[in-house]
Amino acid sequence: MNASDLSPAYDLVVIGGGPAGLAAAALAARAGLSTVLFDENPGVGGQIYRAIASSPVKDRAILGEDYWAGVELAAEAGASGASIVTGATVWSLDPSRLVGVSIAGKARLIQAGRVIIATGSLERPFPIPGWTLPGVMSAGGAQTLLKAQGLVPGGRSVMAGGGPLLWLLAAQILRAGGKIDAILDTTPRVNWLRALGHLPDFVLSPYFSKGLRLLREVRARVRVIRVDRLEAVGDDKLREVVFAAGDAEWRMPADLLLLHRGVVPNVNLATAAGVAHAWNERQLCFEPVLDEDFNSSVAGIAVAGDGAGIAGGTAAAERGRIAAIAAVRALKPEAAVPDLQTIRQNLQREAMGRAFLDALNRPAVSFRQPQGDTIVCRCEEVTAKQVRDTADLGCEGPNQMKAFLRCGMGPCQGRLCGLTVTELIAAQRGTTPAEVGYYRLRPPVKPITLSELASLPITEVERKAVER
Amino acid sequence: MRTADVVVIGGGIHGCSTALHLALRGLKPILVEKDYAGRHASGVNAGGVRQLARDLAEIPLSISSMSLWERIEELVGDDCGFVSHGTVLVAENETELASFRARVDDLRLRGFTHEELIDRAELKRLVPAVADHCPGGVVSRRDGAADPFRTTQAFRRRAIEMGAEVLEGVTVTGLARAGANWRVETSAGPIEAPKVVNAAGAWADRIAAMLGEPAPLTVVAPMLMVTSRVAPFIQPVVILRGRKLSFKQLDNGTVVIGGGHLATPDRDRNETVLDWDKLAISARTVWELFPAMRAATIVRAWAGIEAYMPDGIPVVGPSSTSEGVYHQFGFSTHGFQLGPGTGAMMAELVATGSTNTPIDGLEIGRFRDQARRQS
């Protein structure tokens, strides 16, 4: 679909085509709302079901049955009557629910009756020395290459960090015939003790047996080393990975280092739209303040999926359905919708076991609050020491820090440094991330070219001004 | 209870500059700011330091400011990112150029020589990237640009070093006579001082209302946008007259595009909602004027909250109702350059009761007279 084919207004605009967005769009369109779903990627599926309609990985065992569950979701959305627009970048959303979107270099402003933000999560920043070197990638990036392009690590490859995705990816790479020389597990030992209290709940959850099986599968084939220090070393690209546990230090030559330390909500669009956020101390991230229907503090704007707080792909779809039912009830109360109570119960079930995972995978302070010359803001190349020193000089928050150091001012708009900067300021000033707050984010939340912006249709007001 | 010689309300560039200049005169000011210094327009404006194209009533303040800008590091201990590559007002057609010529001639008759008419060749020399259809313009060669947040912070820091007290996150809730003093009620307790300066920007009418003085400001939020870093290609700040545009490249390579299209402000929530239809007008203007910018990437847009007066020029001078209170607000989207000089003038006025810098035409009484005429 081209920008010029879009209607000027829709009952519901869904932003993001992962499980939450697909489920929301399908339900709303079936109930009769005019619905459009925008996703900036070439296909729908989000990250979890990335390339679900086009993956070259045909052996279903490689990516696993949890991945292929996405086929049904995508098909449902596709058949629902919703307009599904891929390659569509949403760069602005304001409190009056005006949505700025670009498709193939042309921009439009679309009025939404309701909006469901389903922009999901992104990987928690993992600022270690050398993490900007070519050859260092996020594990999620490698998983995308596998799902969408059928590419697997083939050289000297090391994975490092922790969290369910790291182990899942390791298993997928191995099943696909890829190569992993070592997994460096950064999980602090104390986390196991802290997680123990949540064990009974976890054992009863589906995560338990799946997780155990994955761990066994990977550990049988790859050396796993517990580390508490980690560094990527190289000149113009990665040459070796240096790691340490206690006093012992090792160096391992490597072409590829895949980093992962869990995921956090992608708050950029919601924050720029004025949605109130709060600090989640258990998951160490900011998340939107929402009611039980996932409505945000801004009227008519809901946030569903992992963007509403990390809960996983299955929960994301249920959250999307709940937000869509709220949209239908608001705009078309007479329409039939699925039973809300059943969906809420499904969602409740998905929460089981999360507390254990959160406690176990809580990243160590040393990996969240780097020291010295380690780069914090990759775009503007701002180091941990600069941020710490500037905080010591009296800089109280991330927004002042932007003005002093330009951290968060580059094209990624703080996505890869925001949490680190907040935590560093809090640490230096002896206060909490909740107190310090996050960057104030400004649209466009994704950069647009001047030509794209100039391509917005000329309004009546402007036309008259020119004629006069 | 806190006491001071002067309470300055508002921590923008004007409040901070006035506090510094009061401290330099040996007085003890307390500055009260509801957020933090430079939080609003003073910290997020386009950073233009411009004498060009100013209202006649502002020119003396602008010229005195310029001489402070040129020794800004000596004044505040920081160069504030100030660079001087001139401001160029580009004429888009011959009619515009003719009106510019009349203005420059008029200024000369009045003794002001900072504006200089330039032809097509000189325009191309100063701004090689400008589109070929532009026949000339006006340049003010000493003009320049600075980093607004850094500048405001530098004034704040030096004011504190010189003995001013700066209270941030503190709101003024009341203002009343207490004998020979003014009693300023704040969220951090009362402060008493014989003199008060109202430099509260978009909130200044609320302070004036505490004195029963009408200050018919409009709360506005001029929008700006900035590109990702591109190689250096333009040095002066460029502005237009017929269409709204200000355009300049920073040392770091980013290009700031502004010009006065307005966002919707909410001064009670410190928020602004951008108007993309109007930003698209800016984009089209740049598209025509600087063809090289067409594929440049916009990475951020924003708007700072400030006050606009009905006649587009600020309120500077003593209160018309309340002795010992002075106003310094309503800079109507062009107050950044005026900050240093207006602060110096205000400190002189507060300390000595008079000033050598002409501020005729900027008094608050003009609105009371207006209100009376209308009723």
Place this chain on the structure above:
Amino acid sequence: MFKRLAEAGAAVAITVDGKRVECRAGDTVAAALIAADIDHCRTTPVTGAPRAPYCLMGVCFECLVSVDGVGSRQGCLVPVREGMAVETQIGKREAGR
């Protein structure tokens, strides 16, 4: 660094800095660069350090390249097309390039 599974899509050719690069239908520009073992796709405008694609999901902006003359495009969001001309970005790009 990476190898392809057998089932990858049909062959597509693009140019990177003028040199022909074979890729497959379904590749994004960033994936094609990685598959072709191209070390880095840009140098930073601040210090000139080399950078390569990092997240491949549109959030890190490390894979910025020029595509068919339009600079600073996110390589991980742009699917390859036969004949597409990709250029790596060195430091600050020229205005309009």
